[in-house]
Structure formats: structure tokens, C-alpha cells
Amino acid sequence: MVRYQALKGLYEVERTIGCGGFAKVNHWRKVAIKIMDKISLGDDLPRVKLELKALQTLSHEHICKLFQVIETDGHFFIVMEYCSGGELFDHIVEKNRLSESESRMFFRQIVSAVAYLHSLGYAHRDLKPENVLLDRYQNLKLIDFGLCARPLDGMDSPLYTSCGSPTYAAPELVLGNQYLGPEVDVWAMGVLLYALLAGSLPFDDVSIDSLYKKDSAKFKAGKYEEPSFMSKESLRLINSMLQVDPKKRITVNKLLSHPWLTLGILDPVEVKMENSKCYDADCVNTMAKHHQVVADTMWDHLKKWKYDYHTATYFLLMGKKRRGSTLKMN
Numbered sequence: 001m002v003r004y005q006a007l008k009g010l011y012e013v014e015r016t017i018g019c020g021g022f023a024k025v026n027h028w029r030k031v032a033i034k035i036m037d038k039i040s041l042g043d044d045l046p047r048v049k050l051e052l053k054a055l056q057t058l059s060h061e062h063i064c065k066l067f068q069v070i071e072t073d074g075h076f077f078i079v080m081e082y083c084s085g086g087e088l089f090d091h092i093v094e095k096n097r098l099s100e101s102e103s104r105m106f107f108r109q110i111v112s113a114v115a116y117l118h119s120l121g122y123a124h125r126d127l128k129p130e131n132v133l134l135d136r137y138q139n140l141k142l143i144d145f146g147l148c149a150r151p152l153d154g155m156d157s158p159l160y161t162s163c164g165s166p167t168y169a170a171p172e173l174v175l176g177n178q179y180l181g182p183e184v185d186v187w188a189m190g191v192l193l194y195a196l197l198a199g200s201l202p203f204d205d206v207s208i209d210s211l212y213k214k215d216s217a218k219f220k221a222g223k224y225e226e227p228s229f230m231s232k233e234s235l236r237l238i239n240s241m242l243q244v245d246p247k248k249r250i251t252v253n254k255l256l257s258h259p260w261l262t263l264g265i266l267d268p269v270e271v272k273m274e275n276s277k278c279y280d281a282d283c284v285n286t287m288a289k290h291h292q293v294v295a296d297t298m299w300d301h302l303k304k305w306k307y308d309y310h311t312a313t314y315f316l317l318m319g320k321k322r323r324g325s326t327l328k329m330n
């Protein structure tokens, strides 16, 4: 096992996969560590800075939480909350397809996270079931903000870079036209909802070159299979999201109180941010005691939000408190 000097004494790496390593924090909680080698990143380095900037700004119960960033000469170590439930993609495959009520429960969480993202001027631009993880409580967590964009002059300024996965990409993106981040995210959410309910994809293997074949006419026309087991309301909602003309596509704000999402007298989807950067006496005192300093000294350090080990510990304690567990740092 490659040992990383930068993690010594803080995290022991349990196992690493592809792009990331998974470690256990030495005092109590498991975290996910995305290890990025600066050399192989090459000119992708600015994208990592963008992802880090986004992750430090975002604080929402359905967006994977950033705990700590360790930068060395050769690597970035991005320490995040661990999602032990795996990818939503695998959850769908395992169950073949989900019931309407289970899909609704998951889709409400995705809409809440994306509405929050858009409210801060971000667009994810790579929404797909592989980028939606489950934590141990079956809560969804959005990940991979490497492509997320925050256009300098607001969300109604067009983007050009063709990015994301073609299968989930909106027609305007695949065809290389100008596009708006939020509209592209709504299309991808339509594909995602279809995948939840149908257990298959509306437009299979959409890729730039396959677009110029005959079957791509369906994609350009926004035509897809409407399985008989899907309800009329589900199909109507999906249809409003998979509108080829982005201007005809439903907006995220309309989704928040859409009848399908609120069916069964559920309240409109909430977009509330989770304010983890607030002063919490219990957590500050627990840390102050552990480090044998007075609470004010502890808070003076914490309120700088340096995303160092103290930030990670504080966010983990806040999570424990939110779940009603006792705060201890043995």
C-alpha cells in the first residue's frame, strides 16, 4: 500500500481505488479521500481548483461534504464525507427499476441539491446516476464537481465547452450550440428520473458521431420509449424535462412544487442550505477540551475555515450532533 506522508498520523488509508483513496480517520469516522496527482492532472489543474472552490462554498445535506484539503508538491488530498451506500446507478441496477414512491423520495433530494446549486450560480453539468452516491442512511449525495461551472456574469450567460457524458447530455450541448448550465442540468435530471423509473436510459449511447446516424433522429426530436408500466404523470414530468428546445424545458424552481414531486401531500421540495459554518458551543467545547485550549482560541482557529484537520474534525462533530450521537473525540 503506498503510504502518503501527508496523511501520516491523520488518516490511515484503508484501500485505494482508481482516482481516489478511502481512509479511516484515526479517531472515529471513515472518510473518502480523493487523491489527485498533480503531474497527471497537467493542464487540468485549474479544474481541480474550480472543484475545490465549489466544494468549499457548497453546504447542503445532499451534496457530498468537503472536510479537508491537503496540498503537497505532488498531490491534492481531498477529504470528504464517506458514502457507504455506493452509487445510485448500482442501486437501480440491483433493483432493476425503482417504484414511483422510491423514485420520488430520491428525486426530491436531487432536485433540492440542484436547486441549491443553481441558487448559488453553479451548474453541475455532469449529473448522472454514477455521480449520485448513497450514505449509510439512504440519503443521496451529489459528487464530482470537476465540471461544475459558475459563469462569471451569472447563470444566464451562455457556456460553450462541450463536457459531461453524452448519454446524459442535452441536445444543445451535444450539437455544440450555446447552452445555459441550469437548462443542461434539467435535461440530465430528466434522464436520471427516467433511469430511476424505467431502469434503462431514454437515449442509448448518444455520442457525437452516433448522432449523425439515422437513429439519432430520435434524440434530436427528443423521442424515447414510453414504457407501459410508467404512470401518465411520470411520463408527463419526464417529457417536460426532456424538451429538445431548452426554452420549453421546465425550470428547477417549477420542479420544487411540481404535482408529481408533491404527490401524497408532501410539502414542496426544500432548498435550505445546511449551515455547518456556524458556531456550535458543544462542538467547539469538545474540541477545545481535547486540545487543552480555551474555547475562544479554538473558535478563533476554526472560524478561518482553512479546511485543515480542525475543520474536518469540526464538520464531523457537527454531523454527529445532527444525527443525535454523543460528541466524543477519543
Ligand SMILES: CN(C)C[C@H]1CC[C@H](N2C(=O)N(C)Cc3cnc4ccc(-c5cc(Cl)c(O)c(Cl)c5)nc4c32)CC1
Residues within 6 Å of the ligand: 017, 019, 020, 022, 032, 034, 064, 080, 081, 082, 083, 084, 086, 087, 130, 131, 133, 142, 143, 144, 145, 146
Ligand atoms: C465512477 N464515478 C463516476 C465516481 C466514483 C468515484 C469514487 C466513489 N467512491 C467509491 O468508489 N467508493 C468505493 C466508496 C466511496 C465512498 N464515499 C465517497 C464519497 C465521495 C466520493 C467522491 C468521488 C469523486 Cl470522484 C468526487 O469528485 C467527489 Cl466530490 C466525491 N466518492 C466516494 C466513494 C464512487 C463514485
